[in-house]
Amino acid sequence: MEWEIVIGLEVHVQLSTKSKLFSGASTRFGAEPNTQACAIDLAMPGTLPVPNEEAFRYAVMFGLAMNAEIGKRSVFERKNYFYPDLPKGYQTTQLAEPIVGAGEIEIHLDDGTSKKVRLHHAHLEEDAGKSLHEDFQGMSGIDLNRAGTPLIEIVSEPDMRSPAEAVAYLKKIHSIVTYLGISDGDMSQGSMRCDANVSVRLKGEEKLGTRTELKNINSFRFVERAIKVEAERQIDILEDGGTVIQETRLYDSDKNETRSMRSKEVANDYRYFPCPDLLPVILTDDYVEKIRSELPELPDAKLARFQSEYQLSAYDASLLTQERALADYFEAAAKESGEPKLAANWITGELAALLNREELSIEQSPVSALQLAGLIKRVTDNTISSKIAKQVFEAMAKGEGSADQVIEKRGLKQVSDSGAIEQMVDQVLAASGTQVENYRNADESKRPKMMGYFVGQVMKASKGQANPQMINKILKEKLDALL
Amino acid sequence: MHQLTIAEIIRGLRDKQFSSAEITRHLLDRIQQLDGHYNSFITVTEEQALEQAAAADRRLAAGEAPALCGVPIAHKDLFCTRGVRTSCGSKMLDNFAPPYDATVVEKLNAAGSVTLGKTNMDEFAMGSSNETSYYGPVKNPWNVDCVPGGSSGGSAAAVAAQLVPGATATDTGGSIRQPAALTNTTGLKPTYGRVSRWGMIAFASSLDQGGPIARNAEDCAYLLSAMAGHDGKDSTSLNRPAEDYTRSLNDSIADLKIGVPKEYFGEGLNADVAARVETALKAFEALGAKLVEISLPHTDLAVPAYYVIAPAEASANLSRFDGVRYGYRCADPKDLRDLYMRSRGEGFGEEVQRRILVGTYALSAGYYDAYYNKAQQVRRLIKQDFVQAFEKVDVIMGPTSPNPAFAIGAKKADPVAMYLEDIYTIAANLAGLPAMSLPCGLVNNLPVGLQIIGNYLCEARMLNIAHQYQQVTDWHTASAFSIETAGGAGE
Numbered sequence: 023m024e025w026e027i028v029i030g031l032e033v034h035v036q037l038s039t040k041s042k043l044f045s046g047a048s049t050r051f052g053a054e055p056n057t058q059a060c061a062i063d064l065a066m067p068g069t070l071p072v073p074n075e076e077a078f079r080y081a082v083m084f085g086l087a088m089n090a091e092i093g094k095r096s097v098f099e100r101k102n103y104f105y106p107d108l109p110k111g112y113q114t115t116q117l118a119e120p121i122v123g124a125g126e127i128e129i130h131l132d133d134g135t136s137k138k139v140r141l142h143h144a145h146l147e148e149d150a151g152k153s154l155h156e157d158f159q160g161m162s163g164i165d166l167n168r169a170g171t172p173l174i175e176i177v178s179e180p181d182m183r184s185p186a187e188a189v190a191y192l193k194k195i196h197s198i199v200t201y202l203g204i205s206d207g208d209m210s211q212g213s214m215r216c217d218a219n220v221s222v223r224l225k226g227e228e229k230l231g232t233r234t235e236l237k238n239i240n241s242f243r244f245v246e247r248a249i250k251v252e253a254e255r256q257i258d259i260l261e262d263g264g265t266v267i268q269e270t271r272l273y274d275s276d277k278n279e280t281r282s283m284r285s286k287e288v289a290n291d292y293r294y295f296p297c298p299d300l301l302p303v304i305l306t307d308d309y310v311e312k313i314r315s316e317l318p319e320l321p322d323a324k325l326a327r328f329q330s331e332y333q334l335s336a337y338d339a340s341l342l343t344q345e346r347a348l349a350d351y352f353e354a355a356a357k358e359s360g361e362p363k364l365a366a367n368w369i370t371g372e373l374a375a376l377l378n379r380e381e382l383s384i385e386q387s388p389v390s391a392l393q394l395a396g397l398i399k400r401v402t403d404n405t406i407s408s409k410i411a412k413q414v415f416e417a418m419a420k421g422e423g424s425a426d427q428v429i430e431k432r433g434l435k436q437v438s439d440s441g442a443i444e445q446m447v448d449q450v451l452a453a454s455g456t457q458v459e460n461y462r463n464a465d466e467s468k469r470p471k472m473m474g475y476f477v478g479q480v481m482k483a484s485k486g487q488a489n490p491q492m493i494n495k496i497l498k499e500k501l502d503a504l505l
Numbered sequence: 506m507h508q509l510t511i512a513e514i515i516r517g518l519r520d521k522q523f524s525s526a527e528i529t530r531h532l533l534d535r536i537q538q539l540d541g542h543y544n545s546f547i548t549v550t551e552e553q554a555l556e557q558a559a560a561a562d563r564r565l566a567a568g569e570a571p572a573l574c575g576v577p578i579a580h581k582d583l584f585c586t587r588g589v590r591t592s593c594g595s596k597m598l599d600n601f602a603p604p605y606d607a608t609v610v611e612k613l614n615a616a617g618s619v620t621l622g623k624t625n626m627d628e629f630a631m632g633s634s635n636e637t638s639y640y641g642p643v644k645n646p647w648n649v650d651c652v653p654g655g656s657s658g659g660s661a662a663a664v665a666a667q668l669v670p671g672a673t674a675t676d677t678g679g680s681i682r683q684p685a686a687l688t689n690t691t692g693l694k695p696t697y698g699r700v701s702r703w704g705m706i707a708f709a710s711s712l713d714q715g716g717p718i719a720r721n722a723e724d725c726a727y728l729l730s731a732m733a734g735h736d737g738k739d740s741t742s743l744n745r746p747a748e749d750y751t752r753s754l755n756d757s758i759a760d761l762k763i764g765v766p767k768e769y770f771g772e773g774l775n776a777d778v779a780a781r782v783e784t785a786l787k788a789f790e791a792l793g794a795k796l797v798e799i800s801l802p803h804t805d806l807a808v809p810a811y812y813v814i815a816p817a818e819a820s821a822n823l824s825r826f827d828g829v830r831y832g833y834r835c836a837d838p839k840d841l842r843d844l845y846m847r848s849r850g851e852g853f854g855e856e857v858q859r860r861i862l863v864g865t866y867a868l869s870a871g872y873y874d875a876y877y878n879k880a881q882q883v884r885r886l887i888k889q890d891f892v893q894a895f896e897k898v899d900v901i902m903g904p905t906s907p908n909p910a911f912a913i914g915a916k917k918a919d920p921v922a923m924y925l926e927d928i929y930t931i932a933a934n935l936a937g938l939p940a941m942s943l944p945c946g947l948v949n950n951l952p953v954g955l956q957i958i959g960n961y962l963c964e965a966r967m968l969n970i971a972h973q974y975q976q977v978t979d980w981h982t983a984s985a986f987s988i989e990t991a992g993g994a995g996e
Contacts, residue, residue: 066604
């Protein structure tokens, strides 16, 4: 039997507004518990919410980037449930009339193919606080710093058919929100959180299977693994003649398994109703069009432009446009050096390896785009060879300054003095009697290959600094003279 | 001195007939002597009042006095007062002193008023008799065996007993107008959104509105001028500047078209109350107004719709009282569920619990359409009734309450009978219209209120109409002489 996995994602993205969705308290991450919660966030009696206009602007930016309908009228509702980190006893969210309606985006898979994923809707809502169950001697601590932080919840249609597609979609959402600058998208700090609805069905079947909801999967890798392991679990059940129960499940990354979160309590009835403290928000066409006109270049447009403007391959362009900061880095290095292809090679090669090794983001790169461009220029003007360039790069990564400073300080400048090279060539030839003899006796077609040995010896003698083209030229002349 | 109206106090202070400290001291003494009979105050802020009075006297002396400088008032105990207990009439908030002032309190402070204390009320403003207060029932100064109405019964009784010339109050389904009617005071519920709800502890957010209770329309105009205005902290606040409601008090009301809804004079209305209201309408005719019979066909649906919408909103508004961050927490909770169940079970009184249950039920899956959605449809029909009526008339008049004050305990066991006391007042809340009550006679020595319902933002005109009536009648000056019969001190 061939099974098909059907996946829909609910992604929560924390918006990077300065203040909360309904209060003036700061949204900064990492402050002392309860220092960024004002009377409104604490749900003190008599306090009232006032919507944050910036959150609406961000949500509209997102909707436009997702090619979605914008809710010209959106309504906040109360979702009622009791929990100690939910101070009001209800979450203010949107249900029937969300700020962002249906839309569609294209996702790019590693095999070079693309596919469209439909957006069901996206809505604005406030985050809850955090319950801390450790270090309180059997009691729980409540930190309300996060309470009221604006989120957009992005709900896809069940359009993804593999864990890889789910990851590609999530990466696309990540790249859109970071391009727009509306979120830092940091999954490790919870700025982006993902729930996955997973079901399986026989290939060719139209009816959807019973789904389970996987909660709060907090990295791209875990999304892939969690969906894979959950789909396998469901297939096992069905192949054994069982039925999948619709339920919420938690992914345990240590054991790489999902387990039921269902408690004995009956399903929650959230008793949604329109929040009477907030009026419907009406957006004018002018407001939306102004935001549209101010949107930055989005990943797909940048991808196309990098290919046409810089002649990059589709693969390089897609690597370089995944993150806006990386794309900006590339463009700065390409413009400054005048060598986009070389810049792309350096960034996807040496720089990527360095950042990966040091676990740094592109924003934290120890080598700036201008430094990298300086290095590329010294390669193209033959000041150094590309081999020496790698040495210079490592030195720059250690903070030894610009390419020129490193070359100067370490004396790495390429030797292009023909007299000096000739002298080294003569020394090498004199010391390599056997090899010279072999060269002379060899068939002409094999000689170019044998040249490599002499080039290597001269390069070694120059500590790698001799200009390789000049070594080749002088060697060829000298050896030819010996024939 | 306690008989003086706010207008008279303002003049007396400016003419240096007495100081704010003197009248404040006098009223504080009077509260101490008499309020044992009425229970109209939950908290008396003597020290703070005397400080405010002294500050007011300095400003008066310096000639830089704002509108209400030195005028003693009181706040219903659901307006948050910084550092002063704000109980909402509930055990739940008996220990709660907010770190902020309600916008209404802030504005009245800015206007120079002196706060004598916080007045008693039905718990979380849920009640029509002031019997649901954790601090005990308020007694009607006209007859201490009778209720003063609710939920702003403390504010109304304090004004009627001449313990304070004016007080803030709130009205969700009649909670300003009904106690005003039952205590011979004048009270105004403004247009929804005219007075900020920031810092006013919510009962039903789409219906709650703050307003004044005082001895006459002119005094209400003074208080409302200070209370009303746009507030960026309340998203439902109307974006209109403050206005001076005293300016048009003396305008003529000749040619005024008064709509008299036939539905307000039907079954359930006490015949004596009907007679007093009809007499009042004749007085308006004598002033040149014209009476026009109108119909508000959906009147009988107001009470049922209200008792879905208000509890539904309340059920969510009161969820924050969970024993976690402030307010009452049960002793030794054994787990989270126990903390919630006992903190709320012990902290809330019976009527509050009843309404939370009703509201939770109305919003539940499977019932939402039948109750909450249907009630919202009814609400739109009721609003439509008024829109159509105001195409033909300037204001609408009728009784405020179907009966005069009833005996304490008489309706406590029958919630529906209690709810029907608000039959004429609730529609204005559902429609968001301004409405007021003013004294128009006595029945068996108990006051009767005339209700005026105006079009949106017509408070100035309504106060003008009420003031003109009070220029030719003296019901509003009748005093609660049951003080003497109750064995209390009179003059």
